[in-house]
Amino acid sequence: MPGGTTVRAAVCRGVGEPQSIEQLVLAAPGPGEVRVRIDACAVCHSDLMYTDGGWATDFPLVMGHEAAGCILETGPGVADVAVGDQVVVSLVRSCGECPACRRGHHVTCSGEFALDRQSPLTDGTGSPVAQGLNTGAFAEQVVVHRSQVVPHPADVPSTSASLLACGVLTGAGAVHNTAQVQAGDVVVVVGCGGVGIGAIQGARLAGAEQIVAVDPLPDKRESALLLGASHAVDPVSGDVAAVLREATGGRLADHLFITTAAPSALDNAVELLAPMGALVLVGMPPDGIAFEIDPTMLAAANQRILGSKMGTVRLADDIPRLIDHYRAGDFELDALVTTTHSLEDIDLAFDEVRRGKVLRTVILPNGHASPDHATPGNDREADA
Ligand SMILES: [Zn+2]
Ligand SMILES: [Zn+2]
Known part of the structure; x- marks a missing residue:
């Protein structure tokens, strides 16, 4: 060569x-x-x-x-x-x-x-x-x-x-491109590592009304709150559904982003969704993981499950957009x-x-x- x-x-x-x-x-x-x-x-x-x-x-x-x-x-x-x-x-x-x-x-x-x-x-x-x-x-x-x-x-x-x-871009892209979060929406982000923090910041930029961050690690919950989450919950000791219900007056989530690869994050996730809500799968668990949904419940509530590969990004559009926000001090x-x-x-x-x-x-x-x-x-x- x-x-x-x-x-x-x-x-x-x-x-x-x-x-x-x-x-x-x-x-x-x-x-x-x-x-x-x-x-x-x-x-x-x-x-x-x-x-x-x-x-x-x-x-x-x-x-x-x-x-x-x-x-x-x-x-x-x-x-x-x-x-x-x-x-x-x-x-x-x-x-x-x-x-x-x-x-x-x-x-x-x-x-x-x-x-x-x-x-x-x-x-x-x-x-x-x-x-x-x-x-x-x-x-x-x-x-x-x-x-x-x-x-x-x-x-x-x-x-x-x-x-x-990769990580932060994926989270922000999942919000902006895959789910197309709108001002006033209720967002839940499960997992507050790089992808989750990207999603939280993206949701804040989109004007989400409530952003509930879910992570078992105190440092990551603290970062989530500093960067735009309105609530942060420990899924082990806390009750995510109760916090969400209280924060939204019972309305629940318009978008639920699973950014972690931990399979337990999928348990009962659909139950946190509002009617018309979307479950957005961003994190990729190990090979061979499956989870169950009730299709009748999903259809009856007009809900959606969306896969998000790399936040559906187009590098040449999404990276300059986020760099503009970064240089403006809001990302x-x-x-x-x-x-x-x-x-x-x-x-x-x-x-x-x-x-x-x-x-x-x-x-x-x-x-x-x-x-x-x-x-x-x-x-x-x-x-x-
Ligand atoms: Zn990566
Ligand atoms: Zn091609």
């Missing part, structure tokens, strides 16, 4: 195994592709689903798909982004030409990509190493399809911009970064996410924070 670059990356070689920092060869970008220096990549629960065996995958692979960085090289035919552009790097890859893309449904693109057929990464023995979730951004650099990057203004720190590549990103780590500490960072200790922890594969934002998010409470 001509023109390869040597990069350090965290390689996962099997379920439950520690990740190893290895020197890999990254191929030059082909037609329609870009090479990006990764300045920040947040750890997402989807990364853990693969490393912990919740979802099946082939190894070895480099995880990481919630990233931001700087374009270093553009492949043939890439004319609308340039070397030096600061970009969000996401897992959503869209061809722009298939039936789904032509209708704006980028998250269900059925296009074919050279990167799907051959990973740009090879290890020291010349064997291919997969890019997890189309990205492989726990690495100093990536090669991705042009559609996966969205330029952002240089005054947005990479640590904060990275959150707009928080900086304070969601609880900790940052070097690439070497990736297993430690994964463990923080596994234990629910953080809203978002961000890996800095090139070993430094953005110069304008050297100590992101360590003052979460004071900042909010």
Whole structure:
């Protein structure tokens, strides 16, 4: 493979195994592709689903798909982004030409990509190493399809911009695109990690009248209240239905967002819905989980169940929209970064996410924070 670059990356070689920092060869970008220096990549629960065996995958692979960085090289035919552009790097890859893309449904693109057929990464023995979730951004650099990057203004720190590549974007997109929450609606958000906090902030921007946040962890409930929730309930010791009934005078939820992968979140969820209400499934549980509904009850109350893949986003529309809100001071990103780590500490960072200790922890594969934002998010409470 001509023109390869040597990069350090965290390689996962099997379920439950520690990740190893290895020197890999990254191929030059082909037609329609870009090479990006990764300045920040947040750890997402989807990364853990693969490393912990919740979802099946082939190894070895480099995880990481919630990233931001700087374009270093553009492949043939890439004319609308340039070397030096600061970009969000996401897992959503869209061809722009298939039936789904032509209708704006980028998250269900059925296009074919050279990167799907051959990973740009090879290890020291010349064997291919997969890019997890189309990205492989726990690495100093990536090669991705042009559609996966969205330029952002240089005054947005990479640590904060990275959150707009997956979790927070997904939550905000589920509210804006999938459910289309309207002013005055009642919203319940189950799970207050990055996706849930994105949904809560999105609901606040949409003018939701009540936003009830549900999470067993006190820190996450506190963050939810600071960022727009009107109520926060512990689903273990509290009574979500009672709080919702009281908050809404018995009206219940117009939209119930399940943002966690915990299967217990689905138990009795439909009972929290108002007539005409929608259950919006955003979080993706481990393979093989099912839940029961009563179709007659659902039809009689004219209710809906909606799946939301990546918040039905169109990166080029949704990321600039949220960055505008961020720069206007009405969409928080900086304070969601609880900790940052070097690439070497990736297993430690994964463990923080596994234990629910953080809203978002961000890996800095090139070993430094953005110069304008050297100590992101360590003052979460004071900042909010
Ligand atoms: Zn993710
Ligand atoms: Zn497509």
